[in-house]
Amino acid sequence: MEPIVAIADLSKAYRNNRGVRNITLELRRGDVYGLLGPNGAGKTTLLKLMTGLIRPDSGSIALFGRSIGESFESAMNKVGCMIESADFYEYTNAVDYLKLVARFYPNLRREAIMQTLEQVGLSPYAHEKIKFFSTGMKQKLALAAAVLPDPELVLLDEPTNGLDIEGIVLFREMVRRLSSERGITFLISSHMIHELEQLCNRIGIVFGGELVQEGEVADLLRDGSTLEQFYIRQLARSKEAISDGQLTSGNPQ
């Protein structure tokens, strides 16, 4: 079966020498893939490259078998994303903003907007200007915009930032439901390691711009350790590898 996401030898270097190097990754249908790594490791860069916000120096990215560089529209047609921070046209309200999003998906049902707002718990604030929203509410709206077009692949960058406990639980349930009921594939970059442990079937650890470890969560944690313990061990190994010269330093913060 063709992978939903196929990334091969992807590299991108910023002027400060940070970025990502030689990343190769495949996501299969129904995967909930967690991307872990310290600040500045290259997680957001990887997501930006996957969505064409920035261009790679080398390597290839294909979503649903279509190259992001050559067939952007068809590659992105079934993708919902939330990259970096939840930013909006603050002078619109939630419904008007989602209407702007919906126009790019002609087959979307009319009632989908209110249903999605209901799912993320924003229906009481549907007609309130976004500039009055809290960080958590904006995060929920960004999540609504990501899942509104009925995507088959959802890319989420720090989706639980600013969410209250209820919001986090709601987010977790939503990911589980969409993944199990509709087979939606998720790629979630987050620092909330316990969230990822509960949600993901596969994990990748990015360090210094490189994907230093990845695999099925069940396989990685076979020795009975938690994901946090595993992550800390991997991080220590990566730091050692850098000092031994086996890994190029990505200067993570």
Next chain:
Amino acid sequence: MASLRAAIRNEFCLMYYRKTTLIFMVVSVVVPILATFAFRSLKSVLGIISVNSSFPIEMLGVYTAIWIPIFLFLTIAELFPHEVSTRTLKLSLLRPITRFRIYLAKLSALAVAIAALLFLLLAVTLICNALAGSVGQSLADWFGFVKAYFAGFLSMLALAAFFSWVSQFFRSSSGFLTFSIVIYAAAKIAPYFVKGFSAFSLASYTDWYVLWLSNTVASGRLLTSSLFVLSGIVLFVSLGYLSFERREV
């Protein structure tokens, strides 16, 4: 094409939500009306100034030299640098639409807004003419107005294409606004000091419609100036798109 249509509709909606365009439309309607009343009141004092059959053309001169360029700078600042600084540009870049279509949608919305401003101005100045009791225009006058306003539209489009390209180098709207106002003012003043500058400056073509109204201008000169404005539009739309395509968000 569906994605382009969606993007254009979205740009119109955003223009409506932002209110800048609406405010400009309202002021564009109010100014000629106020001018008509002011001229009528001052006629007894000043004698010469009055609303007459050339009122639509006189107002076009003021609008294409100052008012519409200001509208362009503000709107372009909102369409590009402001969206970069507030990180809202990615909201459309992350949708299934190419950057070419996004850029085209933004410029199309801007072009329609300029056309709407000019149409409103023509309609209001003609109504003011009628209200001021000016003699009814002949068919030739009407044809002249349409020609002049269309020429004015093309020159504003060329300015829009140029400043849209310039805006790609800015990440903040205030920086772009300051720079574009200074550049535009300098381009307007330069012909007084540099001989031949106006022939190569799009800013000197804001009163280009005068050529279209004149009966003494050679058709060859009209053709070369038209080609200059049209090639300016094509060149700066292309350059703007290239910069937009390469922009990392």
